[in-house]
Amino acid sequence: MTEPHPQRRVLELFLLGRLPSDEMREVSRHLLEGCSTCQRASSDLWQTRRVSEAPPSVAGALPWTRRDGYDEVFDRVLLRTSALQAEVQHGRRQALALLTELGRHPAARQRLLVSNSARFQSRMLAELLLEESHEAGFDEPARARELADLALMVADALSVADCGGQEAKDGLCARAWAQAGNACRIEGDHQGAERAFAAAIALLEGGRVGLTDRARVLDLRASLLRDQRKLADSSRLLDQVIAIYQRLGQSNLLGRTLSQKASVCGEAGDLETEMVLLRRALELLDPEEEPRVVLAARHNLITALNQSGSSREAFALLFHTRPLYLKLGDRMNLLRLRWLEGEVAQGLGRLEQAVAAFREVRHEFLGLGLGYDAALASLDLAAVLLQQGRRTDVRVLAEEMVTVFASRNIHREAMGAILFFCQAAKQEQAETDLAREVAGFLRAARHDEGLRFTPTA
Amino acid sequence: MSALEHPSFVDSSLEELLRSVQPRLKPLFARFSIPLQDTEDLLQQALLALVYQRPTVRDPEAWLVGTLRNKCLVYLRDRRRRLYEAVDAAVLELMAEPTAPDQETADRRRDLSVALEQLPDRCRSLLSLRYQGYAPPELAARLGYSQASLGKITRRCLAALTSHLIHGGAIRKKGET
Numbered sequence A: 001m002t003e004p005h006p007q008r009r010v011l012e013l014f015l016l017g018r019l020p021s022d023e024m025r026e027v028s029r030h031l032l033e034g035c036s037t038c039q040r041a042s043s044d045l046w047q048t049r050r051v052s053e054a055p056p057s058v059a060g061a062l063p064w065t066r067r068d069g070y071d072e073v074f075d076r077v078l079l080r081t082s083a084l085q086a087e088v089q090h091g092r093r094q095a096l097a098l099l100t101e102l103g104r105h106p107a108a109r110q111r112l113l114v115s116n117s118a119r120f121q122s123r124m125l126a127e128l129l130l131e132e133s134h135e136a137g138f139d140e141p142a143r144a145r146e147l148a149d150l151a152l153m154v155a156d157a158l159s160v161a162d163c164g165g166q167e168a169k170d171g172l173c174a175r176a177w178a179q180a181g182n183a184c185r186i187e188g189d190h191q192g193a194e195r196a197f198a199a200a201i202a203l204l205e206g207g208r209v210g211l212t213d214r215a216r217v218l219d220l221r222a223s224l225l226r227d228q229r230k231l232a233d234s235s236r237l238l239d240q241v242i243a244i245y246q247r248l249g250q251s252n253l254l255g256r257t258l259s260q261k262a263s264v265c266g267e268a269g270d271l272e273t274e275m276v277l278l279r280r281a282l283e284l285l286d287p288e289e290e291p292r293v294v295l296a297a298r299h300n301l302i303t304a305l306n307q308s309g310s311s312r313e314a315f316a317l318l319f320h321t322r323p324l325y326l327k328l329g330d331r332m333n334l335l336r337l338r339w340l341e342g343e344v345a346q347g348l349g350r351l352e353q354a355v356a357a358f359r360e361v362r363h364e365f366l367g368l369g370l371g372y373d374a375a376l377a378s379l380d381l382a383a384v385l386l387q388q389g390r391r392t393d394v395r396v397l398a399e400e401m402v403t404v405f406a407s408r409n410i411h412r413e414a415m416g417a418i419l420f421f422c423q424a425a426k427q428e429q430a431e432t433d434l435a436r437e438v439a440g441f442l443r444a445a446r447h448d449e450g451l452r453f454t455p456t457a
Numbered sequence B: 001m002s003a004l005e006h007p008s009f010v011d012s013s014l015e016e017l018l019r020s021v022q023p024r025l026k027p028l029f030a031r032f033s034i035p036l037q038d039t040e041d042l043l044q045q046a047l048l049a050l051v052y053q054r055p056t057v058r059d060p061e062a063w064l065v066g067t068l069r070n071k072c073l074v075y076l077r078d079r080r081r082r083l084y085e086a087v088d089a090a091v092l093e094l095m096a097e098p099t100a101p102d103q104e105t106a107d108r109r110r111d112l113s114v115a116l117e118q119l120p121d122r123c124r125s126l127l128s129l130r131y132q133g134y135a136p137p138e139l140a141a142r143l144g145y146s147q148a149s150l151g152k153i154t155r156r157c158l159a160a161l162t163s164h165l166i167h168g169g170a171i172r173k174k175g176e177t
Helices: A008-015 A019-030 A035-047 A067-105 A107-116 A124-134 A141-157 A166-186 A190-205 A211-227 A231-248 A251-267 A271-284 A291-307 A311-328 A331-347 A351-368 A373-389 A391-406 A411-425 A432-445 B007-011 B015-030 B036-056 B060-096 B102-117 B123-131 B136-143 B149-169
Strands: none
Touching: A008 A019, A008 A035, A008 B060, A019 A035, A019 A331, A019 B060, A019 B102, A019 B149, A067 A107, A067 A124, A067 B015, A067 B036, A107 A141, A107 A211, A124 A141, A124 A166, A141 A166, A166 A190, A166 A211, A190 A211, A190 A432, A190 B102, A211 A231, A211 A251, A211 B036, A231 A251, A231 A391, A231 B060, A251 A271, A251 A291, A271 A291, A291 A311, A291 A331, A311 A331, A311 B007, A331 A351, A331 A373, A351 A373, A351 B123, A373 A391, A373 A411, A373 A432, A391 A411, B015 B036, B015 B060, B060 B102, B060 B123, B060 B149, B102 B123, B123 B149, B136 B149
């Protein structure tokens, strides 16, 4: 039976999968018969054109510098987006007012308002709540969780149209779940974090989430995996984030992510890779715009240099970085600087300077009620004292440690490791290596209470 | 500094950005053969996302090109998936039509069989059974696949069949109809 060929437009719609099912069937049937004319036509339509994406070096040198159908598309989109841009800016102002209003109420009332009042169902409010939650994560973990939960409630209540499309809605919800997961992580609730990230990842797997949102979710998930000591998995996720930021040409975010990956490598004991990544990150980061991120990267580089035996280079970099610590000037950063000075002094063999620095840091941490950091500083101090052969001083220090840290919020396995060291010190049998081993365990077990301490000697 | 107070959020000229990036976007859309109507949707979505995310985007031009390149890839993947599913549904319907005259049914089976002959062995077995009416669990059991891997293999085989239908191959049974 001879059938007429489908028209070119019909073939085009067939290839887009957009014909009604009866016509799809007819065209499939026709092609199944092996019509070479239509196969040639459809094959031609299917092929993606091999053209350069590079911008033309000379204006007018390539055909798409001439006015064509695309120009009309660009004009229409520009008109619509300009109008929307004004709306977005207005919406942001309104959302800032809503956020301030929410802040005046207790948490339970905030949830009630967000779930019951249409005024609070705004995409911009969800975005602001996510930003606020992220900021609160640095010093108010419980508040960070509340804000992320509110953002999630707002995002869930928004319609696809409110968000400007399914992709935007899925992206917003995925980020809200990821932010909630991150807040749980910071609070030490790894199970809650896992549940929240499972919801975020399910949205990513739906395939409708844009690159920037995807990168954000993966980035936060990598932090959870890092806390769980799943370092290889964390590193793999960060590689995906790095690839996305490279594709999007976002050098600042790329620098941040390289810095994060460097920390994961450092925790895995790969100091060489850590240093390479930190140097690349520092080339991309702008100290004027992101001084805290630059300082963190430099701090880690100095630590890695010192640990790998390049204490002189570490000292030089520390010398040049000191003004940045002082410029940022908050108490925790200054304490970290003093601690690092002690470590570098120890690396250079300036043991008295190291002892003075560690004593100061230990004292400050105890004053701030930061028992875990105080324990770490005590072990660093003990290691230097042992290096000097001052076993009696270490015994006294160990006796203090038992009294002080037993009353602090230090998890059982970490406390067990501290007691093991103190017992050895009291019997004047502790060595520098044991102090370092216990300190290393404490650092690794900080976010993983499941780790077990097994002394090597 | 809040996002609203970010200078680039207020000062940026969307038009300037779009005009500057246009020579890079046109060949991108052309390369992926995106129809104009869909180009408009993709561009609109990307620009709107940029407006929302502007405070955190350092290099808007690079961001826009990278985002749209990804959107084009996703578009292409979706377009292929839609086509494979549509071809599959069409063939399943063709093979299942109860009222078709005997000769026509026989012709269809022969055409399908000829097309399947051109596919790799694995796809030939899988699709032959599929179009004979075997349900996925039965198919998986007969061919020794897990349910999870059957889905992936089926998609690949449908891609091969569709590609064969579009680009032709060894079959030139009817030639110019």
